Amino acid sequence: MGSGRDRIAVAAAPGAGRREALRGRLGMGDVLPSGPGDGTVHGGVWSDLSGAARDVVQAGQVLGGVHFHGPAPVSVEVPVPRQLPGDVSGFVGRAAEFAELDALHTSDGPDGAVPVVVIAGTAGVGKTSLAVRLAHRISGRFPDGQLFVNLRGYDTGPPLAPAAALERFLRAFGVPAPAIPAGLEERAELYRSLLAGKQVLVVLDNAATVGQVRPLLPGTAGCLTVVTSRHRLSGLAVRDGARRITLDVLTEQQSVDLVTAATRGYRTGDDPGQITELARLCARLPLALRIAAERAATHPLLGLPELTAQLRDESTLWEALSSPDQEEADAVRTVFAWSYRTLPPAAARLFRLLGLHPGPDFSAQAAAALTGQEVRLTHSLLDLLAGAHLVESTGADRYQFHDLLRAYATDQAHQEETAEDQRSALDRVAVWYLHTADAARAAAQTFYPSVLSSEQFRPGPVVAFDGQQEAFAWHRREQANLLAVARAAVQAGMDEIAWQLSATLHVLYSARNTFDDWLAMAHIGLEAAQRLGDRRAQALMHDTLGTAYKDSRRLAQAGEHHQAALDLRTCIGDLSGVAESAGGLGLVHLWQRDLDASRTRLEQALAFYQQHGPYHRTGPVLCGLAYVAADLGEQQQAAHLAHQALAVYRETEADHYMDVDALLLLTRVAREAGDPAQAEEHMAEATAMQDTTSSPALQAALRLEQAALHRERNRHDQALEAYWTCETLQRTIGNRLGQALAYDGIGQTMHALGRLLEAIDFHTMAARILRDLDQPWNLAQTLAHLADAHTDNDQPEHAHQHRTEALTLLDGFSDPPAATLRQRLQELTTG
Structure with missing residues (x-):
């Protein structure tokens, strides 16, 4: 991916080659129709620009907005996937x-x-x-x-x-x-x-x-x-x-070769006939052969006749239960049992309890939680199990089962552990995941408090996190396990753990935008809270679902869940919760540009927080109200509210991304009020602070506002560079609304430079995205810009067409900025 300066050169290049350059700039889901192009590539960066953005077909789901829920660990450069596990050692035959x-x-x-x-x-x-x-x-x-x-x-x-x-x-x-x-x-x-x-x-x-x-x-x-x-x-x-x-079983010779290779350097002088007998007892299945060979390698002083005799004795335990078509399966179970019965008691207990772990893999810390043992001892026991090929090491401190071994371990747990002991093991590991998730929540941010009570049982040592990046990395590794633990908790009747785990993970899901698991987890939590009859927990889970649906741009569902939470909290007299749900509804209305409804709900939340606290929650509500005022064209009120929000953030030592959000709004307000010097001051402060956050969403928003400021001050090269950086970041995080705004800004900059064809291209590209996204307000603004470019390009028919469409879109808005734009378009259309 090229630099911003590379992209400026591309965007400014006249004439042929524009199509292929646009093809190289578009994000996932953006498709240009096939056709000849004369663009050339230098170092992976298209060097010229051809074609028209009006030919672009945009597809896919788009998300984004003006509020930031916390930093998300997203990388701009995307590598070619190389997901193959490590090659198999000691492979023979085939x-x-x-x-x-x-x-x-x-x-x-x-x-x-x-x-x-x-x-x-x-x-x-x-x-x-x-x-x-x-x-x-x-x-x-x-x-x-x-x-x-x-x-x-x-x-x-x-x-x-x-x-x-x-x-x-x-x-x-x-x-x-x-x-x-x-x-x-x-x-x-x-x-x-x-x-x-x-x-x-x-x-x-x-x-x-x-x-x-x-x-x-x-x-x-x-x-x-x-x-x-x-x-x-x-x-x-x-x-x-x-x-x-x-695939058939190995041949007799291949089986012998596998055992010989696995035991080389550990045993000498074994009779080939005895190796063949060992292979026969393993049904010549590689999984069973590797376990048996490892047993032989770790007992070099025990002769193969003795080992095969033990295995033969073990196999007789299964013969009575066998049928002819079960020979291979029973041979595998025989080898499993033969190896399992020789484990030290602590290792055998760990093996069978690991069969109760709900997820696809596990860490040493989670394994220790299952057994209630120290992590150091558990590490040693896991090494022993891995050496015996009963578990597989998949990376630093992580392990998994072969599915047959998992089934065998689970079966042993059911046979040898009482129902109470099995329940205790599941309870220990679920509580460990819950409290470790709570530690990750605390490391990732400071705004959302813990939902756990001080009286709740706390497990042994949980993972310690040194900052938000470690917390996010842990969540990535454990994401599948966390959902599996929640489901297992529900099946075991541990509904409190289920909803608390969902509520605790809210911040981590929100920062990483993992919507499938977030929504699944939140629905599990809601159903668990409903079974408990805990209306406070139900309301919290409805608000979690509201945020998840809002962030994934399913605003109708978001509004329904925030409203359900508001109704529950009103019914039980939870006034603090009412304020929280009202604030959530206010943001949904803001994203829908229902500005009056947004202001009403946010003012409801603010009134409560100002009177009852907690004080730190007034900051985001004030910032939301500032956005409403800015969208209504009330610059003075927007600036006043944004300054108030900033003061709260600084007084409460809020996470830096909140400060930057308020400063960007102040930059926008000052710019729109015609005070570029003040806007520059706010932008400089925001830029100095944004290095302390890793949020690409916030960086993209900063670049977008920075670009607009450069453009309005006629610094066109700098504006283009900032717009392209913004576009790259928005594409990386999947915010195609943000991409559209960047393209529209590039179009305005091209227009100012007198490059009308390029301006039309980029405005058209932006309009297509916004039309796909059903963003009528932003689309109306972009169509107005597109019409202006067509007018200056002596294309009055196109200009009239776009202004007419913009006027139709504005019928749904009655706020002052919409009225001003409507009046301007009407004058130009009828003039």
Whole structure:
């Protein structure tokens, strides 16, 4: 991605090449129709500009606004996804399968290469290992990225939904959370659009059904999808051209080779016949063979005859329950039991209790919470389990199960732990997640207090966070686990933990805009609070849902939940809660530009906070009222309110992003009041402070206001640079409304420079986005700018058309700025 100066040179370039430059500038979901272009690329930056923005088709969901809920850790540069897990060590055999897979992928038959390969086979036969080894072998053929996801089709918990997998993939390609559509079909369409023309390898591990897979299939011939499953997934062959390879157990010689390789350097002199017998008892399944080989390697003084005798004795325990078609599954369970029974008691207890962990993976701290042991001891026990291949290390301090081992561990927990002990383990880990989430909340911000009471049981040491970035990183790692813990808490009847966990995570979800999990978690919390009959908790969860829907630009649902919270709090006489819900409704009305309703609700909240406190809550309400006044054209009142908000923020030592928000509003008010010197002072102060926050949303807002100030002071080069920086940031965070405002500002700057065709291009681009977003007020303003450019370009018919549309849009607004714009457009239309 080029610098702002690179983009200025592009935007200012006349004549040919504009189309391809625009193509290079547009964000995810922005599509230009195909056609010849003569743009050239230098260092990844388009060097000239061609085509018209009126040809651009905008698609996708857009979010954004004027208020900031906290810093979000978003990176501007998006890498090509490289999601493959590490290559498999000690891999043996499968030469025939590799040859067949290579032939399928490189096929030059009439239909080209096969787009989907299904690796099917029984549990533990090595499907994932083969897929991962294959993926590493051919990854160089897919320079545009490699995607990998475990669909968890055979876990004891729920499988991964296709919509959730698509969210991960879209994020991996740089689509920000607010720009990810809500529906499965829309996500799949965007996913296919992003992969069109690319060469991407997609590995879908542990798929249970065709329905899990089909939405994740690319639609372009340059991609390859590798699916692993215990089922045949015949529907993929019929509709999607898939070819299937059914994986059998290893040959006898391959099994011997695997055991020999795994024990090399630990044992010598073993009889090949005894190794063959050990492989037979393991049904020649790689998963069982690796566990058995590890047992042999760690007991070098114990002869293979003794080891195989132990395993044979163990297998007799399962024979009575076996049927002929269960031979392989029973062999795996035999090896599991054989290895499990030799564990020290503490390690065995940890293993089986880990089967009760609700999420897909776990940290050492979470494992310690399950058992109630010290973290240091738990680390040692996890190392022992990983060494025995009973758990798998996935990174620093993180582990996961093979799905068969998870099922076995869970079964052992049900057999060997009392119902009370199982409940206690789940309670310990749920409480640990709750209190660690509370510590992350405190590290991320200072505005929202804890919902936990001082009397609640507190677990052993929770994770300590050194600042908000560590808190956000923890939330990223644990996001899937947190939702799983909430669901498990509900199933266990721990409704208080369920709603408290949801309320605690509000700030982290809000900062990171992870809307799927945020909404799911909030609905779980609301239902838990309703079962408890706790109306205060219900109101809090309604407000959480209101904020989540507002931030995802579903304003109708946001208003419904804030209103439900307001009604509940009014009914129970929770006046502080009434003020909070009124403030939430006020912001929804502000985003809808229902300014009178917004002012009424915000004044209701302010009156309570000024009389009863807490004092720090008056700051955001005052700032909201300042935005209302600014939108109404009441500059003096807006400045007064913004100064009051700023004073509250500084007196209460609020997070810096709040100060910057107020300073940007003061900059805007001074600029619109014709006081550029005062605007420059506020902007300088905001710029000096914004380095202390990592919020791209706030940085984008600062650049947008900075650009407007440069433009109005005829510093056009600086204005263009700031607008392009703003556009890049807005695209990164998925705020296409912000992108549209940046494009409109570029258009105004081009107009001032006399570059009318470029001005028309950018105004048209902005108008298309705003029309898609159903933003009538902003669209009316942009159409007015577009009409002015057409007028100066001697195109009166186009100007009249755009002004007429703008007047129609203004029918829904009665505020003074709208009346002023209406009068101006009417005069120009009838003049």
